[in-house]
Amino acid sequence: MPPVVFPLDSTKKFTDQRIVGHNRWHGEIPAQVHVSPGDVFRVDCREWFDGAIHNDDSAEDVLHAPLPGVHVLSGPIAVEGAKPGDLLIVDILDVGPIPQEDSGPLAGQGWGYTGVFATQNGGGFLTEWFPDAYKVIWDFRGGTATSRHIPGVSYTGIVHPGLMGTAPSAALLAKWNAREQALIDTDPGRVPPLALPPLADSAILGTLTGADFDRVAAEAARTAPPRENGGNQDIKNFTKGTRVFYPVFVDGANLSMGDLHFSQGDGEITFCGAIEMGGFLDLHVDLIKGGMDTYGVSENAIFLPGNTDPQYSEWLAFSGTSVTLDGQQHYLDSHLSYQRACLHAIDYLTKFGYSRIQAYMILGSAPIEGRLSGVVDIPNSCSTVYLPTAIFDVDVRPSASGPEQVAPGPSVPTASF
Ligand code: ZN
DSSP, X not given: OOOEEEOOOTTSOGGGSSSOOBSSBOTTSOOOEEEOTTOEEEEEEOOTTTTOXXXXXXXXXXXXXXXXXXXXXXXXXXXXXXXTTOEEEEEEEXXXXXXXXXXXSSTTSSEEEEEEXXXXXXXOTTTTTOOSEEEEEEEEETTEEEETTEEEEEEEOOOEEEEEEOOOOHHHHHHHHHHHHHHHHTSTTOSSOSSOOOOOTTOOBTTOOHHHHHHHHHHOBOSSSEETTEESOOOTTOOTTOEEEEEOOSTTOOEEEEEEESOOOTTOTTEEEEEEOOEEEEEEEEEETTHHHHTTOOXXXXXXXXXXXXXXXXXXXXXXXXXXXXXOBOSSOHHHHHHHHHHHHHHHHHTTTOOHHHHHHHHHHSOOEEEEEESOSTTOOEXXXXXXXXXXXXXXXXXXXXXXXXXXXXXXXXXXX
């Protein structure tokens, strides 16, 4: 095992750890870990809600989830010699759940969860149709996920970090804050909101204290969206074997990471989220001096996807177009057409005995493929969602004999305001 440069004690809260990480982006959060190009090291990561979501049969914890406290990130990690304009190479050598045999209280100890927020808390991709809070618990065994809340489905994990990135410079942070506030200002009362402005409440900023803490907390960006520094990209193919090239904006690059997922479908449509868990990342880092210019990589990270993938080769695909359910035509709206493809798949799975929320949870957490199949054929974009047929106990392909039914019984814990 490589040296653990960012350890976490599972029995303690994130803020009580020997090294306290952070939950906002800001270039002045001090790096407490220093590594050199060529180093191999391990980073422990806490599940994104720091243990607030429990292995039980109630969705009350998702309904009342401590939203201002996310995401709890491990870092910043300074890389010796990294300067603005460089590209930071990060290799994911290994990634997995908390290495502990017994099932414990924290997500990652043999189990994880998929949640959907209530609309008032941000909802999810399909919040119009699923307005409440929902939670599903998954058990991990031999690399496979099954749930006591969803019958007849099991699949191989595609373990990856949802979030990793470098710290922004002051100028880049100011740009983020300006453009996101401008968007919020177009409809400040919207539920769910258009974006999340800086929020001092529940900010965790490593070793910062006093006036520095207050100033940085008022400016620092929230961790929900992906941005130029990488961030919460939620790319399911960030598995073992991935090599990412991050733009460097501050001295040392100040790399941070978290939000580990046991599995996820393209889009992480459930939002809270994939199959969430705590765990570890084994990383190797290196630098390409001046690489941002050399390769024209300044807008965002580029990456070589991981070399581990579940072995699914047969798929049942659903398509959607950019027309709303009540028949309104939109112009090449791929967000809408992907919603329609997902709703199409959900409706279909109900014919096999799944509830609609069970089907939604499967789409958010299983290794489904989402694709922009057509983006030019005015006025309809075409998006598709591919479901691996082998994850279902019953044959979900259409046939003359009609849909076989999954075992009845389990239901999804639900809670509402
Ligand atoms: Zn996540």
